Amino acid sequence: MLARMKVVAMRGAGGPDVLAIEERPAPPIGEGEVRIEVAATGLNRADLMQRRGFYPAPPGTVPDVGGLEYAGTIIEVGEGVARTRIGDRVMGLVPGGAMSTELVVADAETMPVPEPLSLVEAAAVPEVFATVWDAVWIQAGLRRGQTLLVHAIGSGIGTAAIQLARAFGARILGTSRSAGKLERCREMGLMDGIVVEKDHSFAAKVSELTSGANADVILDTVGAAYLEDNVRALAHRGTMVTIGLVGGIQGTLPLGVLLGKRARIIGSTLRSRGSSEKRALAEAFTRELVPLFDDKTLAPVIENVMPMGDVAKAHTVLESNETFGKIVLTW
Secondary structure (H helix, E strand, O other), rough: OOOOOEEEEEEOOHHHHHHHEEEEEOOOOOOOEEEEEEEEEEEHHHHHHHHHHHOOOOOOOOOOOOEEEEEEEEEEOOOOOOOOOOEEEEEEEEOOOEOEEEEEEHHEEEEEOOOOOOOOHHHOOOHHHHHHHHHHHHHHHOOOOEEEOOOOOOEEHHHHHHHHHHHHHOOOEEEEOOOHHHHHHHOOOEEEEEEOOOOOOOOHHHHHHOOOOOOOEEOOOOHHHHHHHHHHEEEEEEEEEEEEOOOOOOOOOOHHHHHHHHOOEEEEEOOOOHHHHHHHHHHHHHHHOEEEEEEHOOOEEEEEEEHHHHHHHHHHHOOOOOOOOEEEOOO
16 A cells, blocks of 8 residues: 655645645655655745646646645655765755655755754745845856845845845845835845835835945846836846746836846746756755855744644735745644
């Protein structure tokens, strides 16, 4: 008889009420893979979009179980695995299915849980810190002393960006629709905050705060609603990396401004990347960022820790846009 595991299934597309915990057969393990007993999973806006039917899982991924990041303990290793062993604490990114009590993943795509972190804390690390570091430092090439602008600065992405900017010597500006969130971010090291009103205008304030130099890199989590002002807020030869579309998918692009600034716009997502890219990212993250968690330069910011049985409530809380940092769900 096959072993069984629990999952959070999406019974169709819709509101949080479509989520339910089910039992299913545990996946088989193959060569070069490890089986992980999942302790906790971070909740992300991609999970909300998938539940609504707007962001389907990539081909080959379980289509009706969300979860893009996990932390847990290895309980079985496949043939050829020499890098990790049973009992190791690991965390990582997956294209879906992390809201399960067991996961089978490629050993090379796992990352060690930093010593100071519990498994619950570690579940809030992979998606936001890997996304920011990959988008801003690897792809956009932000350098020490340059200026980074991050939207929704009170989110998990934003709080990770503040810490990374501080660690790598960049100046960071942030926007939010909440003055209260900006105050909390200033306590973490945010240099300047901008409250964005209903007209979505912020470019003039960015110019004022930077004495006309503007932002060398913009990390855009909003999309269409901020597109025009993003381009206007870019520095000469600046780069914008779009990683979210909560503000729509079609906007006004001022091409004359873009050309005049010789600026770049990059679209980025981790979810659909191939195995070779994911392995390279896991290796680089382990080498470059895990030591910064070990010495407590970096730490996840967690708003709520909730039992997996409250997953529908967790979706509702995240959709409220009132959270600061991450929501983590535990088995």
